[in-house]
Amino acid sequence: MRTALDEANQMLAFEPWSPKNLYGNPGGSVGGMFASAMTGSRRPLAGSARDHLLGFHAVSGRGENFKSGGRVVKNVTGFDLCKLMTGAMGTLGVMTDLTFKVLPKPEKTRTILVFGATDPGQAMREAQNSPYEVSGVAHLPKAIAARSNVSYVSAAGTGVTAIRVEGPAPSVEVRCTALRDLLSPHGSVEELHSTNSASLWDEIRDVSYFAKDRQIWRLSVPPKEGPAIAAKLQGEHYFDWAGGLIWLALSPKDDADVERVRGALSSGHATLMRAANEVRAKVSVFQPQDDGVAALMNRVRTGFDPHSILNPGRM
Numbered sequence: 045m046r047t048a049l050d051e052a053n054q055m056l057a058f059e060p061w062s063p064k065n066l067y068g069n070p071g072g073s074v075g076g077m078f079a080s081a082m083t084g085s086r087r088p089l090a091g092s093a094r095d096h097l098l099g100f101h102a103v104s105g106r107g108e109n110f111k112s113g114g115r116v117v118k119n120v121t122g123f124d125l126c127k128l129m130t131g132a133m134g135t136l137g138v139m140t141d142l143t144f145k146v147l148p149k150p151e152k153t154r155t156i157l158v159f160g161a162t163d164p165g166q167a168m169r170e171a172q173n174s175p176y177e178v179s180g181v182a183h184l185p186k187a188i189a190a191r192s193n194v195s196y197v198s199a200a201g202t203g204v205t206a207i208r209v210e211g212p213a214p215s216v217e218v219r220c221t222a223l224r225d226l227l228s229p230h231g232s233v234e235e236l237h238s239t240n241s242a243s244l245w246d247e248i249r250d251v252s253y254f255a256k257d258r259q260i261w262r263l264s265v266p267p268k269e270g271p272a273i274a275a276k277l278q279g280e281h282y283f284d285w286a287g288g289l290i291w292l293a294l295s296p297k298d299d300a301d302v303e304r305v306r307g308a309l310s311s312g313h314a315t316l317m318r319a320a321n322e323v324r325a326k327v328s329v330f331q332p333q334d335d336g337v338a339a340l341m342n343r344v345r346t347g348f349d350p351h352s353i354l355n356p357g358r359m
Contacts, residue, residue: 045074054146058093059084061249066260066318075139081131084249085180085208085284088172094130096145102129102137105349115143128344134355136348150210155180155241156223160202161230165271165287171207172267172286174226176219180208181286182248188282191253194244196234205230208245248284251291251317258293259300259319265290265312276308296320302327 060082099113112125270287313331
C-alpha cells in the first residue's frame with residue numbers, strides 16, 4: 045500500500061509504523077493497521093489512526109454485516125463506530141471494507157538536529173509548542189543515537205534531539221531558520237535534508253534501535269513527565285511525540301518488570317509490546333482499566349460479540 049501511495053504522491057498522514065523490527069514480520073493488512081491503531085511520529089500534528097478512518101463494513105460476532113460512516117468526510121450519520129473499532133484489536137468485528145483519508149505528500153522535508161541538549165525535554169517542548177508547525181519531535185539519548193544509520197546522528201557522540209518540518213519549500217526554509225534560532229541555546233544545531241530525514245524518521249517510527257532479546261514497552265505519558273519517568277525506569281529508551289511517547293527496552297524477566305514500569309506512571313498507559321509468549325500469558329499486556337471503564341467495555345463487547353469468538357483473550 046505504501047508503494048501505491050508513493051506512486052500517487054500521497055501518504056497516510058498518521059504515519060503508521062511497521063512491525064518488522066519488533067516482530068520480524070513486515071506484513072499486515074489495512075484492517076489490522078486500523079484495528080491496532082498503529083500511529084507514528086506525526087500524531088501530535090495529524091492525529092491518530094481513528095481520526096483518518098471515514099467508514100467501514102464489518103461482520104460482528106453475531107455473524108451480522110454492519111457498516112458505519114461513509115466515503116467522504118461530511119457523510120457520517122448515526123453512531124460514529126469508526127472511533128470505536130479503531131484500536132479494538134478485532135474484538136468487536138472483522139472489518140472487510142474500509143474508507144480512509146490520504147493526503148498529498150509534502151513538497152519538502154527537513155529535520156533540525158540539536159546535539160547535546162542539557163535539557164532535551166525542554167528543547168522538545170519548545171519546538172512542539174512553537175508556531176512553526178513541526179510534524180515530528182523526538183530525542184535519542186547518546187547510546188541510541190550511536191546506532192542510527194544516519195551518519196550525522198551516529199557520529200554525534202551526544203544525545204540528539206530531532207525536529208521535523210514539512211511543507212512547501214519556501215515555508216520549510218523560513219520555519220527551519222526560525223527553529224535553528226529558537227533551539228540554538230540548547231546545543232549545536234545541524235540540518236538534515238530529504239533523504240536523511242526520511243531515513244531517520246523511519247528508524248524512530250519503526251523502533252529500530254533495540255536488541256532482539258529485549259522486552260519492549262510502549263509508554264504513553266504527559267510529555268512534560270516523559271524524561272523523569274524514563275530516568276526512573278533506567279532502561280534503554282528514546283522519546284517520540286515531544287516526550288509523550290517512550291519506547292523502553294528492558295532485560296528479559298519473568299514478569300517483564302510490570303509492577304515497576306506501571307508504578308512509574310502517574311497517568312497515561314504502558315503496553316508490553318514484545319516479550320516471550322509465556323511472559324505475555326502471565327502479565328496484563330494492556331494497561332489495566334478502572335472498574336467503571338472495564339464494565340463499560342465489557343457491555344460494548346458483549347453487544348457486538350456475545351459469544352466471545354472474536355480475538356478471545358485480547359484486551
